[in-house]
Amino acid sequence: MKSKRDRTEEEDMLSDLHDSILLRIMKFMNTKEAVQTCVLSSRWKNLWKGLTSFKLNYYTITDYTHFSEFVFWVLSNRDNLTSLHDIDLRQQFCIQPELVNQVLTYAVSHNVQKLKMEIDIIKCGYKINPCIFSCKSLTHLKLSILVAPGMIELPTSIQCPALKCLHLENVTFIGNDNGIVDPFSNCHMLSTLVLEHCYLHCNVECLCISNSKLSSLTIGSTIQAVGYKIVLSTPNLNYINLTGYFIHQVSICYLSFLEQVNVDVKGSEPYFPTYLDMTYSTLISWLQGLANYVKILTLSSSTLQVLLRRTSGSINSRLPCFVRLKSLKLKVKPSNISDEELRRLMNFFLENSPQAEVFIDCLDI
Secondary structure, X not given: OOOHHHHHHHHHHHHOOOHHHHHHHXXXXXXXXXXXXXXXXXXXXXXXXXXXXXXXXXXXXXXXXXXXXXXXXXXXXXXXXXXXXEEEXXXXXXXXXXXHHHHHHHHHHOOOOEEEEEEEEEOOOOOOOHHHHHOOOOOEEEEEEEEEOOEEEEOOOOOOOOOOEEEEEOEEEOOOOOOEEOOOOOOOOOOEEEEEOOEEOOOOOEEEEEOOOOOEEEEOOOOOOOOOEEEEEOOOOOEEEEEEEOOOOEEEOOOOOOOEEEEEEEOOXXXXXXXXXXXXXXXXXXXXXXXOOOOEEEEOXXXXXXXXXXXXXXXXXXXXXXXXXOEEEEEEOOOOOXXXXXXXXXXXXXXXXXXXXXXXXXXXX
């Protein structure tokens, strides 16, 4: 056990470091711990106020009232002339809408670059502060905001010229009078896009993902009973990941740079028993659209089940030929797929993808 003298010497050595080095160390601490350093000595009293990165989450503050008060206090007492580049706000209980909008306003006015929000809000008709969708400094944004009842609505267009990575969960897109929404075309630096549990407003039928820079696209689950159409106008797209309960038809423009596609869709959902039919139709639509481009294709066990259950003995009736396919990985659970079914799949892909190598990944015994 260290003596008091040893601890004092260590503290003195740390305190002798330059402010910039100490702030860099504190950047990796959660914000509550960083603020608590103010009691160490006069040397540390105001040091935390120069932090450019805040981590505010339920792991460190589990009381609703104290959490809100702490966030308000931190924003009010930090150095107002210092930019705030990185904010990570996560909470497992519902927080005040006013707090969320104040954080967004403060972040935008202090040149935020990376913003992550994973929170719940209880307020009927809550509207998120739109300033975040026109932030000039923002490069990374993740929004996962559950609003009871309903979901947050996004503007028709996101105007963030520096945005590189965008992750949206539990949001609703609002379209124009033609029933189309094209929200990403003005994000000229966008390279990675993740959409999960995203909805279209009742008057919108088509989500256009139009972006010349986009290279990675993930589209996840929805529990929306009626699927919508997705139009891809993404000439530099290199990677596509499709996951979860998936019922959205697709229209694809030329994808000459497409390399890899991962498909992990589910075939049934207890609230919508017709999901298997819709998922199969959607899956075929995507595979047909991607068949002339994809080089590396991974199909999960649940995806294989969708194909097998809906094709019976004629698996090649609707599946396309993958003319550029070089590698096919089939993730198989032997408990869900028989040897005969697997053999049928293998034969089809070997016959219709002459350049492909097929790899079987058994997930259980």
